[in-house]
Amino acid sequence: MASDLKPAFAYTIVYVKDVAKPVEFYAKAFGYNVRRLDESHRWGELESGQTTIAFTGQHQHETDDLTGVVQVPKSDRERPPTELCLVYSDVDAAFKRAVENGAVLVSQPQNKQDWGHRVGYVRDIDGMTVRNEDGKLCSPTKIRLNGTKTTKLFA
Secondary structure, eight states: OGGGOOOOOOEEEEEESOTHHHHHHHHHHHOOEEEEEOTTSSEEEEEETTEEEEEEESOOHHHHHHHOOOOOOSSTTOOOSOEEEEEOSSHHHHHHHHHHTTOEEEEEEEEETTTTEEEEEEEOTTSOEEEEEOOGGGSSEEEEETTTEEEEEOO
16 A cells, blocks of 8 residues: 555745745746745745745744754855756756846856756855756656766656
8 A cells, every 4th residue: 555655746945044035036037936925924935837946944943943953054165955956948048047136157058968958057045056957858868877878768
């Protein structure tokens, strides 16, 4: 009976300094619609297809006491242990909009021969790495592993 337990990915929660600021930032920089920002500014959500990107404060007694304190990078040479990957039909235009709206440029979009798609990286206003890509890997394709082998994904 346990084999019938199949999860549905519901949402990702991003812990931030000020909930309202990244909600507004993601709407402008990455083109998301705001689903919800509660009056206390302790919780915000963006519409993201079948899943939700949620934001909440870094320190809350409800979660700190239960699951531990959120650890944040101490310098620009460190990054959070999570990366958001956003897929666009025009990664260059999406990347340009993100930077024009306050995203910190990490790496301009470039073709990744071994990955089979185009990828660029920015950081959001809280230091989270955000990958912008064209999504070609998200459809049935072949990619190169270790520079020589080709493996078919998503048969």
